[in-house]
Amino acid sequence: MSLQDSTKISFLTRNYPKNFSSLPSPCYVLEEKKFKQNLQLLQFVEQRSGAKILLALKGYALWKSFHLAKAYLSGITASGIYEARLGYEEFGKEITTFSPSYKQEEMQQLVQISNHIIFNSFRQWQTFKEMIESQNELRERKGQSKIEVGLRVNPKYSEVSPKIYNPCVEGSRLGITPKEFKKGVQQFGLEGISGLHFHTHCEQNSDALKRTLKHFITHFGEYIPKMQWINFGGGHHITRKDYNVDLLIKTIQEFKSKFKTEIYLEPGEAVGWQCGFLIGSVIDIVQNGMKIAILDVSAAAHMPDCLEMPYRPMVRNSFEAKVSKKHHKLKLKGEKPYAYRLGGPTCLAGDVIGDYSFKEPLKIGDRIIFEDMVHYTIVKNNTFNGIPLPSIGMLRENGDFELFKEFSYQDYKYRNS
Numbered sequence: 001m002s003l004q005d006s007t008k009i010s011f012l013t014r015n016y017p018k019n020f021s022s023l024p025s026p027c028y029v030l031e032e033k034k035f036k037q038n039l040q041l042l043q044f045v046e047q048r049s050g051a052k053i054l055l056a057l058k059g060y061a062l063w064k065s066f067h068l069a070k071a072y073l074s075g076i077t078a079s080g081i082y083e084a085r086l087g088y089e090e091f092g093k094e095i096t097t098f099s100p101s102y103k104q105e106e107m108q109q110l111v112q113i114s115n116h117i118i119f120n121s122f123r124q125w126q127t128f129k130e131m132i133e134s135q136n137e138l139r140e141r142k143g144q145s146k147i148e149v150g151l152r153v154n155p156k157y158s159e160v161s162p163k164i165y166n167p168c169v170e171g172s173r174l175g176i177t178p179k180e181f182k183k184g185v186q187q188f189g190l191e192g193i194s195g196l197h198f199h200t201h202c203e204q205n206s207d208a209l210k211r212t213l214k215h216f217i218t219h220f221g222e223y224i225p226k227m228q229w230i231n232f233g234g235g236h237h238i239t240r241k242d243y244n245v246d247l248l249i250k251t252i253q254e255f256k257s258k259f260k261t262e263i264y265l266e267p268g269e270a271v272g273w274q275c276g277f278l279i280g281s282v283i284d285i286v287q288n289g290m291k292i293a294i295l296d297v298s299a300a301a302h303m304p305d306c307l308e309m310p311y312r313p314m315v316r317n318s319f320e321a322k323v324s325k326k327h328h329k330l331k332l333k334g335e336k337p338y339a340y341r342l343g344g345p346t347c348l349a350g351d352v353i354g355d356y357s358f359k360e361p362l363k364i365g366d367r368i369i370f371e372d373m374v375h376y377t378i379v380k381n382n383t384f385n386g387i388p389l390p391s392i393g394m395l396r397e398n399g400d401f402e403l404f405k406e407f408s409y410q411d412y413k414y415r416n417s
């Protein structure tokens with residue numbers, strides 16, 4: 001017997017109480033008001049600086065909210081064929097695609113829908129040059145805008161840590177190094193190349209961009225005047241409270257007036273930054289030297305960056321707690337009286353979200369709200385252990401909750417064959 005339909009719920013309820021007790025659990029919840037505030041700030045940057053801002057779908061692909069995003073941003077940037085298709089179907093506007101490598105069958109589709117296609121090597125550009133040129137002839141006959149081609153470069157400077165997020169580490173496969181670029185230009189020239197792209201940031205402020213541009217210009221300055229656009233990549237944490245927006249605008253304006261090129265930024269995280277949460281529930285509380293609450297949300301399956309980065313996510317209405325060891329005995333001491341380790345329902349021993357304390361004791365069924373959980377979560381989650389995927393919804397400005405999507409056993413089953 002299939003359980004899927006009997007467990008389905010679909011509802012729209014007004015004005016949720018503060019603990020959101022009737023939301024589905026677990027559920028990623030986008031907050032429309034905060035999302036729009038992010039988009040407004042990004043649009044302000046576009047208008048003031050003259051740069052175009054593209055949403056990086058790798059970080060945020062919650063497409064049922066694209067009707068909001070496309071009112072403010074210039075388009076999307078895709079990591080490959082599926083994201084490009086999603087952008088084309090649900091966002092429209094400009095579509096940029098960058099992938100470290102493309103296959104023939106992917107490029108056949110990408111040339112139909114991309115505005116910019118960015119290559120990671122001269123070889124890949126040469127492989128698809130003819131295909132792009134013939135698509136451009138076709139587009140010209142139809143009066144459509146042509147595909148513009150770019151090359152991703154490695155300016156050999158990135159301030160990002162940890163290393164897993166740093167595209168300029170020694171041996172990195174991302175971006176053409178200055179030496180290889182020179183060789184490529186000697187062999188193939190730059191005719192047909194409209195832009196250069198670098199992506200070297202992750203959660204960075206605009207001072208890092210300013211420093212990075214110096215390196216970019218040192219290594220690639222002689223080619224910039226030949227370009228129509230430069231794509232400064234993603235990782236600009238524009239919507240974070242302490243981000244220096246004025247410096248970003250000034251840096252872009254100065255670059256534009258010096259080199260007479262268009263500028264693109266492609267943030268993902270800054271679009272979905274602090275405008276949504278993941279709500280879960282306490283399923284059990286066990287004891288092993290401390291109280292451990294087992295939830296229906298998992299770090300491993302639903303918030304993988306918490307383990308990859310790693311970091312301890314913020315929990316609404318919670319406080320600090322620290323583990324200490326005295327006479328071989330563990331103790332979890334909280335800033336508030338009731339301290340718990342929060343963990344997920346998988347078999348992974350390390351599926352631990354973090355240690356927290358609360359003013360009141362936790363009870364079975366209590367709701368736990370993990371803040372800032374709509375970027376790099378839904379796009380990366382998985383069904384490890386067959387754990388159900390969280391639902392997805394939006395808390396509208398007027399207090400209504402709109403359920404976008406529920407997942408079922410079928411989603412698990414058909415990912416496995």
Ligand SMILES: Cc1ncc(COP(=O)(O)O)c(C=O)c1O
Nearest residue numbers: 056059199234235236267268269
């Ligand atoms: C090429 C490229 N562009 C844009 C982004 C988006 O970066 P973020 O979400 O940090 O703004 C990334 C992230 O890895 C990327 O690799």
